[in-house]
Each structure stands twice: as structure tokens, then as C-alpha cells.
Amino acid sequence: MSTTSTANRGIVVFSGGSAANNLVDVFSSLRESKNCSLSYIIPISDNGGSSSELIRMFGGPGIGDVRSRLVRLIPDSPPNSERAAIKALFNHRLAADAAAARVEWLDIVDGTSEIWRAVTPAKKELIRSFFNLLNLEILKRARPPSSTFDFTSASVGNLFLTGARLFSGSFESAIYLLGSICGVPSDTVRVIPAINSHFSHHISASLADGTVIVGQNSISHPSEATASQPRPGSRCPSLPLADGVTDVQDTNNTNGSTITYEDHDDHPPGALPTLRQKSIQFSKTDNEDLASRITRIWYINAYGQEIAPPANPRVLDSLQDSQAIIYSIGSLYTSLIPSLILRGVGQAIVNSPARHKILILNGSLDRESGPPSNPLTATNFVEAITRAGEESRGRTHLPIPASPTSTEQAQPPLDPTLPYSSYVTHVLHLDGPGTPQVDRDSLAEMGIETLRLYGRKIVSAAESPLGMMYDSTALTQALEMVLGRKGDAMLRGGEKNGLSRRNTLDPGRQW
Structure with missing residues (x-):
């Protein structure tokens, strides 16, 4: 255990990519106020979008969320500065048309693209060297016309x-290089992949109705109808099923029936074709609802068999030297749980010197929050986090209780054997249309304190409420207060200090 004083121990944030990117400034302000390090723990199980094609061609971890966080951490700069140009470069997506995208890529590789205009020659040639290496590897692996890289x-x-x-043979070396080029101060802010691996790691989910879904993209954002579909043929290699699970379903199959596959040279022996599709495209806003709640997440190997990979040692080191652990907003089962079920994580959280373990509850419900008729509550979020941590410790292998005949039921009773407050001590939440329900009495019974914040409504083009959005000022104040800075005077003096009611914490909070 580190001998670092409690005040200067770090803050650890478990998160995914895009949703938590909106809170980067909040976490940066918190880090500065506590004068400590900040570690982001990011899962690497993403297998959709741009990552899917890289995984298909090269294997390796899902890197999209790591790249997204690194680029988001680039300090703000004037529009025409080199730093702004670097940010635009690494945030850039190639054209949606395959032929145009390939031409655009070649312009970037040979250095003639306008995207290089504000980048200095030295940094340009450094970055181009890795683009040229990748392009050579793409050409070496291509087998036209049957197999080519889709840009x-x-x-x-x-x-x-x-x-x-x-080039380096190391994912973390690649992260260090990108962070250095982007100007991310690695001595104070660290982006740590949950698993340090040169290989792909995929997840599966079981639903309360017995369905098993394979692959993060299918769990969180099912592919659009235009995405490549598995071809009918021989049955997919069977997966180990959790208790009560009866079948395996790939949600890329639009009619909901069991998918079968034929063997094909594109897929090495044992590789599940559903995880090797070409350029999986998806929508983050237009997804069909799950038929029932997710009950469990686990990792699988290329044969579909369950595995229990260990956490990145740097994750465990960060947890063992932390003053606070934060579970950020994002998809519960594909952004948070994949990091929490890794071997060593649960024990590290329980044994962490961190006195505060804070869940920032989502401001809206997504596909993973269960069917609209029976969405997850704040209590369910805490239950899922606790069970994931306990499974990491090898203490339980049981899904959240659900009726085998009806998933639309009342909340199951709390499990008195689960150490809820060892994983979550505080829940910060919003209250408004589209937000998860918060049962303060139930959370208090679990040993968890709640704090309600004011936020802004999110509305659709049709002016219908979609949920709530955290106000950065209010969230920063709440986190500082929980961690012991500024205190309750902030609540009592918000109006006097020039802060509007919208930007202050709820003075009617329950502790």
C-alpha cells in the first residue's frame, strides 16, 4: 500500500467513451481542487464502428473509447494552432462512401491532405510514419477481391x-505516444485500458428471459439493417449458458430467431463470425428496446467460452492509491461492468483507502436500462455494480434475481449478503422526466447516501423530454462537497454567492 497522504491520493474514474467525455472538465476541476492525480479506467471490449474493421483485420483490443478520451483531454487551444489541428486530425472520420474514404486516407498517408496544414513538419512526419506502417500492413493482409480493408x-x-x-507491440506504449503527441499531461492524468492486452476481448450478456447476446455492439447498439449479416448455414459454436439460459441470440438478426452460421475461410477456426463482421455500422439514437433486463455480463474467448481475464495491473495500482472512486455516467453494462468484473478489481475496490465511492447516475434511460415498462432504478445500478465487483472476487456467479415467467415484476428484495456500501457510498442524481427512479429509503438501507442535483432537460426535436443533463457547476460542487471541500456552506449560501438555483445542489437532499 502506498504511503502517500490521503489528501494527495488519486481519483479513479470508471467510464466508457462518449457519454463521460461530457464530464471531463468536471473531473479536471475536481483533480485541480484536490491537487492529485486522475486516472480514467476505460474498457476495451468495443467491437462496433471503426473498431470492428480494425479488429477484423488486425485483432487487438477495442480502442475507440481510449482514443476518444485521449483526444478529449487535449487542452483547449486557438482554432488555428497546431494543437487544435492535431485534435481535429485524431477526431476526424473518413468519408461514409468507401471509395471516397480510401482516397481520403491515401491523401493523409502521403501528406497532401489539407488536414495537415497547421501541423509542423516534425510532428507531421512522426505521425505519418505510423500511418505508413499501418497502410503497409493493410496491403500485406489484403486478399482482393474477397478481403480488403474498409475505410x-x-x-x-x-x-x-x-x-x-x-509498431511497438504494446497497447500502452501506443497510448503513451498518442497522449504525448496530444499534449496530455501523463504525470497527472492517466488513461488506462482496463485490460493491458495485444489481443481482442469480447463480452456476452444474458437477459432475464434466457436470451444471450454476443458482442458489445449487439448489447448496446445493434447494427443497422445495412450492416453485414451472418449467413445461414451450420449452427454457431455453442456458448456456455448461465443458469436458466436456454438459447443464444445475435441481435443483428432482425427477426429475433436463433442465428446459424456456415464455416468460411475469412474466420479462423473457433472464431465466432458474429465478432468478425466487416465494418459494423450502428446508430446510437435509434435502437430497439431489449425484451427484458440484462442480468449478467461476462468475457468470452474466440470459441464463445467464458473466460475471466485479469485487470491491467495499473488499474489495481490506481485503486490501491485512491482517495475517491467515481462511476461515471454512461452505459451501465458496456461502459462500467466490463471493467468491474475483471479479476482483481473487486478486491481492489473493497480494500481501497478511498472513503468515497460515488455513482453519478445517468440522466436518462438507454437500451441497457431495460425495457421501458420496467427500467432500472438507482438501486438496480448499485446492485449491478456490487454483483460485478463480487463476481470479480469469485464470491458470486449469480445473475440479478428475475422471475422465469415474467420479467415485468416488482423489485426483488435486497440481498443482505452483498456489501453494497463497500462499492458505492454516495449516489449523485438528477430528478426529472426520463431519469432513473431513485428510492432513497432503499439506498439508505444499503448504507448509501444520496444527493440530488439540478440539471437541464434534454428534449427531442418534437419537444418531448428525453432525460436530464448535469450542470457542470452543480456537479463539480457536489463532488467537491462529498470529498470534503467547501462543505455545506455552499448549499446554504448559493444564492448569496451569486450562483443561480439551477446551478446549486438541492438543499433538500437526504443524508
């Missing part, structure tokens, strides 16, 4: 990270 909507940042990983 459609590819993320340039993901392409760079892959080139750097192939």
Missing part, C-alpha cells in the same frame, strides 16, 4: 493507435 467512416485516431500498437 468507410474510419476514425483517423483509431488508425494511428493501431499503427503505433503494431
Whole structure:
């Protein structure tokens, strides 16, 4: 255990990619106020979008969320500065048309693209060297016309990270290089992949009705109808099923029936074709609802068999030297749980010197929050986090209780054997249309304190409420207060200090 004083121990944030990117400034302000390090723990199980094509061609981890966070951490700069140009480069996506995307990629590789205009020659040639290496590897692996790389909507940042990983043989070395080029201060802010691996790691989910869904993209964002579909033929290699699970379903199959596959040379022996599709495209806003709640997440190997990979040692080191652990907003089962079920994580959280373990509850319900008729509550979020941590410790292998005949039921009773407050001590939440229900009495019974914040409504084009959005000022104040800075005077003096009611915490909070 580190001898670092409690005040200067770090803050650890478990999160995914895009949703938590909106809170980066909040976490940066918190880090500065506590004068400590900040570690982001990011899962690597993403297998959709730009990552899917890189995984199909090169294997390796899902890198999209890591790249997204690194680029988001680039300090703000004037529009025409080199730093702004670097940010635009690594955030850039190639054209949605395959032919146009390939031409655009070649312009970037040979250095003639306008995207290089504000980048200095030295940095340009450094970055280009990895693009050229990746391009050579793409050409070596291509077997036209049956197998070629699809540049459609590819993320340039993901392409760079892959080139750097192939060059160094190390994912973390590639992350360090990208962070250095982007000017991310690695001595104070760290982006840590949950698993340090040169290989792909995929997840599966079981639903309360017995369905098993394979692959993160199918769990969180099912592919659009235009995405490649598995071909009928021989049955997919069977997966180990959880208790009560009766079948395996791939949600890319639009009619909901069991998918079968035929063997094909594109897929090495044992590789599940559903995880090797070409350029999986998806929508984050237009997804069909799950038929019932997710009950469990686990990792699988290329044969579909369950595995229990260990966590990145740097994750465990960060947890063992932390003053606070934060579970950020994002998809519960594909952004948070994949990091929490890794071997060693649960024990590290329970044994962490962190006195505060804070869940920032989502401001809206997504596909993973269960069917609209029976969405997850704040209590369910805490239950899922606790069970994931306990499974990481090898203490339980049981899904959240659900009736075998009806998933639309009242909340199951709390499990008195689960150490809820060892994983979550505080829940910060919003209250408004589209937000998860918060049962303060139930959370208090679990030993968890709640704090309600004011936020802004999110509305659709039709002016219908979609949920709530955290106000950065209010969230920063809440986190500082929980961690012991500024205190309750902030609540009592909000109006006097010039803060509007919308930007202050709820003075009627329950502790």
C-alpha cells in the first residue's frame, strides 16, 4: 500500500467513451481542487464502428473509447494552432462512401491532405510514419477481391493507435505516444485500458428471459439493417449458458430467431463470425428496446467460452492509491461492468483507502436500462455494480434475481449478503422526466447516501423530454462537497454567492 497522504491520493474514474467525455472538465476541476492525480479506467471490449474493421483485420483490443478520451483531454487551444489541428486530425472520420474514404486516407498517408496544414513538419512526419506502417500492413493482409480493408467512416485516431500498437507491440506504449503527441499531461492524468492486452476481448450478456447476446455492439447498439449479416448455414459454436439460459441470440438478426452460421475461410477456426463482421455500422439514437433486463455480463474467448481475464495491473495500482472512486455516467453494462468484473478489481475496490465511492447516475434511460415498462432504478445500478465487483472476487456467479415467467415484476428484495456500501457510498442524481427512479429509503438501507442535483432537460426535436443533463457547476460542487471541500456552506449560501438555483445542489437532499 502506498504511503502517500490521503489528501494527495488519486481519483479513479470508471467510464466508457462518449457519454463521460461530457464530464471531463468536471473531473479536471475536481483533480485541480484536490491537487492529485486522475486516472480514467476505460474498457476495451468495443467491437462496433471503426473498431470492428480494425479488429477484423488486425485483432487487438477495442480502442475507440481510449482514443476518444485521449483526444478529449487535449487542452483547449486557438482554432488555428497546431494543437487544435492535431485534435481535429485524431477526431476526424473518413468519408461514409468507401471509395471516397480510401482516397481520403491515401491523401493523409502521403501528406497532401489539407488536414495537415497547421501541423509542423516534425510532428507531421512522426505521425505519418505510423500511418505508413499501418497502410503497409493493410496491403500485406489484403486478399482482393474477397478481403480488403474498409475505410468507410474510419476514425483517423483509431488508425494511428493501431499503427503505433503494431509498431511497438504494446497497447500502452501506443497510448503513451498518442497522449504525448496530444499534449496530455501523463504525470497527472492517466488513461488506462482496463485490460493491458495485444489481443481482442469480447463480452456476452444474458437477459432475464434466457436470451444471450454476443458482442458489445449487439448489447448496446445493434447494427443497422445495412450492416453485414451472418449467413445461414451450420449452427454457431455453442456458448456456455448461465443458469436458466436456454438459447443464444445475435441481435443483428432482425427477426429475433436463433442465428446459424456456415464455416468460411475469412474466420479462423473457433472464431465466432458474429465478432468478425466487416465494418459494423450502428446508430446510437435509434435502437430497439431489449425484451427484458440484462442480468449478467461476462468475457468470452474466440470459441464463445467464458473466460475471466485479469485487470491491467495499473488499474489495481490506481485503486490501491485512491482517495475517491467515481462511476461515471454512461452505459451501465458496456461502459462500467466490463471493467468491474475483471479479476482483481473487486478486491481492489473493497480494500481501497478511498472513503468515497460515488455513482453519478445517468440522466436518462438507454437500451441497457431495460425495457421501458420496467427500467432500472438507482438501486438496480448499485446492485449491478456490487454483483460485478463480487463476481470479480469469485464470491458470486449469480445473475440479478428475475422471475422465469415474467420479467415485468416488482423489485426483488435486497440481498443482505452483498456489501453494497463497500462499492458505492454516495449516489449523485438528477430528478426529472426520463431519469432513473431513485428510492432513497432503499439506498439508505444499503448504507448509501444520496444527493440530488439540478440539471437541464434534454428534449427531442418534437419537444418531448428525453432525460436530464448535469450542470457542470452543480456537479463539480457536489463532488467537491462529498470529498470534503467547501462543505455545506455552499448549499446554504448559493444564492448569496451569486450562483443561480439551477446551478446549486438541492438543499433538500437526504443524508
